[in-house]
Amino acid sequence: MRLINRVPSRPVGLMLGALPFVAIILAYVAGSEIRLAANPADKLLPALDTIRETAARLFTETDKRSGDILLWQDTFASLRRLFLGVGISALLSLSIGMAIGLLPYARKGLTGFVAVLSMVPPLALLPILFIVFGLGEVSKVVLIVIGITPFMTRDLSQRVLDIPVEQIVKAQTLGASSFVIALRVALPQVLPRLISAVRLSLGSAWLFLIAAEAVAADVGLGYRIFLVRRYLAMDIILTYVIWITLLAFVIDWVLKRISERAFPWMGAGL
């Protein structure tokens, strides 16, 4: 039987899915034990127990100076920036993308501009953003917006263009104005694409957020990671990395569920 036709059974499939995770944990534990055996004070690869203790401490113990739990503070600050940035990007790209997809004038005027804009490396603009918008919240949100909006706009405008021309003509023969076509034909069909575009760009959004926080911030997940890096506190860094991964995973899962619930016609075919 050909390899391409061999399908694993369900238990084997689950096992295969868990394999990479188990392998990386085993590799980490082995490396950690070797280093700790040579030098019990080694900080590079702390033992899993150390990480667990650190995590428990980070999630529950308050900071002696401020009386706040820093990890939650960091989480709220970062998520606020992330949601603001992604939300603004979603709105911007939805309106610009719909305009490009539906209106020939907007298409001629904006397509080239958006294409060039998406080539600009956003991180290279970070110093400019700090100079223009200061070191506060605005520059971090703007970096996310600049980073993911061009890509999402291109994706969404293409989705609008993918709507069969027959549907647009049909709507016109039913008397629909441009506005009604945008509102009742294009928008409902593009919204599920918007959610998948958001899901795809969340990775980049996190990247830009952590980069911005690493350079200049006084609270935030990225800020904390780059702060404790100076003390080689690998246990804290690893806890934060796992926490960020978990947050990203949950956000992605929630968006996926929303998409499935809100757009039942997508699952029905097409």
Added chain:
Amino acid sequence: MSFVTVRDVWQSYDGRPILERVNLDVDEGEFVSIVGASGCGKSTFLRLLLAQEQPTRGAIRIDGGHRAREPGRERGVVFQRYSVFPHMTVRDNIVAGEAFDTHWGRFRGAKLTAARERADAILDRIGLSHVAQNYPATLSGGMQQRLAIGQALAARPRILLLDEPFGALDPGTRIQMHDFLTELRAETPMTVFMVTHDLGEGFKLGDRVLVFDKPRWDPQDPAAFGATITYDFDARQGGIPFQGLLDKYPSLRAAE
């Protein structure tokens, strides 16, 4: 004055003529089938009738009105595919036939209730009331086309344009759709233009069958000339219009 007049219509893309010197008069209530080889311009002609494109020269008028510059409620259309809105339920698709003409594209309150009742009446007539709450993707090809026809009729167009409406259906369903369309026409007279690849279908359903072809042909440059209407058959009475001639003019019978 005929209902639909086509006067000296030419259409060319990038200087290449597709249609030339097309003239046509159609009376209200006539069913016109349009046939021809692939690439003969029959779909182009339908797009011109729909006002999706403007002719390079000439004019198309409905009931002596203005030349249309974009598709509108005067002309209903059913395409081979993608004629219904996938994100709306079957009933909402019919309601959209009326609601899209409003400012927000939707009805609220009493108007919505009334529109839904009218939509249910249409669904009863086209035999789709049992799937009113389903999405079009769950329907068979024939049901989707019936829905598309019902949706087009809900907007009460003056002419109905069908672009190979049954081309993607299996032969059995196609015959059912012929009966459905014939019944529908018997109930509500309407002027229909139908592009089809199927000659038999054209003669079965149509009152007239127009054939598009190129009257001039340059073997060195096949694209040099455009197509026009080369035959205009009377398709009533099974395509044999002179069969009833003796009944109509009894004096001709004298020779017997």
